[in-house]
Amino acid sequence: MKYREWLAWARSFLQDKGCPDAEVDAWYLLEYAAGLSKAAYYLHMEDEADEAAMGGFRALVERRGSRVPLQYLTGTQEFMGLPFFVNEHVLIPRQDTELLAEEALKEVRKLPEQKKPHLVLDLCTGSGCILLSLLALSDGIEGVGADISEAALETAKKNAAALNLERRCRWVESDLFEKVRGTYSLIVSNPPYIASGELEELMPEVRDHEPRIALDGHEDGLYFYRKIIKSAPEYLAPGGSLFLEIGWDQRKAVQEMMEAAGFADVRVFRDYQGNDRMVTGRRKGLEEKRNCDIMERSI
Numbered sequence: 001m002k003y004r005e006w007l008a009w010a011r012s013f014l015q016d017k018g019c020p021d022a023e024v025d026a027w028y029l030l031e032y033a034a035g036l037s038k039a040a041y042y043l044h045m046e047d048e049a050d051e052a053a054m055g056g057f058r059a060l061v062e063r064r065g066s067r068v069p070l071q072y073l074t075g076t077q078e079f080m081g082l083p084f085f086v087n088e089h090v091l092i093p094r095q096d097t098e099l100l101a102e103e104a105l106k107e108v109r110k111l112p113e114q115k116k117p118h119l120v121l122d123l124c125t126g127s128g129c130i131l132l133s134l135l136a137l138s139d140g141i142e143g144v145g146a147d148i149s150e151a152a153l154e155t156a157k158k159n160a161a162a163l164n165l166e167r168r169c170r171w172v173e174s175d176l177f178e179k180v181r182g183t184y185s186l187i188v189s190n191p192p193y194i195a196s197g198e199l200e201e202l203m204p205e206v207r208d209h210e211p212r213i214a215l216d217g218h219e220d221g222l223y224f225y226r227k228i229i230k231s232a233p234e235y236l237a238p239g240g241s242l243f244l245e246i247g248w249d250q251r252k253a254v255q256e257m258m259e260a261a262g263f264a265d266v267r268v269f270r271d272y273q274g275n276d277r278m279v280t281g282r283r284k285g286l287e288e289k290r291n292c293d294i295m296e297r298s299i
């Protein structure tokens, strides 16, 4: 078969299987499996493809047809312009989450110079994409990435090594704060936040192939926010901030939890699609806290 015929086969096979980006995925897999870039394809499209070499391409297209995400087949996903290894033990980094990384980066750049290095904690770190992109794109910070999954942490460590950031981070296998020690200037997290009852409605790629423990936010999807928001003040330096990714319909609930827990400057950010996507808040500074105590006493 000619390359042109292989590409046409892949495209229609993926379309029949209901893959959302059949055309693009066929291109990516051809490039990945046969080393044929788009430019090379146009030069060689009428050449007979080497059958043996195309066996790998066929196998990948078939796996994509069973709705394995493209990124688990190629093993990588870009996030904040950086390459990350991914596999079925970690959530694939989403473009939506770049909002959190970008805003956290702005926050990091505002941290007082004289107190450097500042410590950043990433809870439910997964592939490590949030923490590692903060480390790669700023200096003066060091980080701790926590995750309950040992296999996820293995992936994060591999990413740290590939990005040459190993000396600036540590990884801890921990159920949220359980094994976390220290005081942080910034805590970031993209915890699991899909309500258990809604998991079945997700796309097959997500529902059947991404790790359930990275998605399942228990009964109402808010389980992890309750736990994180309750404990975060103990681990935040006075004036330190908590940045949380949220689901599009969780703004009110998470905002209220943050306010009830005494966070100041609680703010909500929208993603590029206009959906509420992140809530941030600041642990009150020592002065503010003292003023509050005095007010409370005088009332």
Ligand code: GLN
Residues within 6 Å of the ligand: 094, 096, 190, 191, 192, 193, 194, 206, 214, 215, 216
């Ligand atoms: N935003 C992800 C999704 O829609 C969910 C991420 C999460 O639960 N943290 O699949």
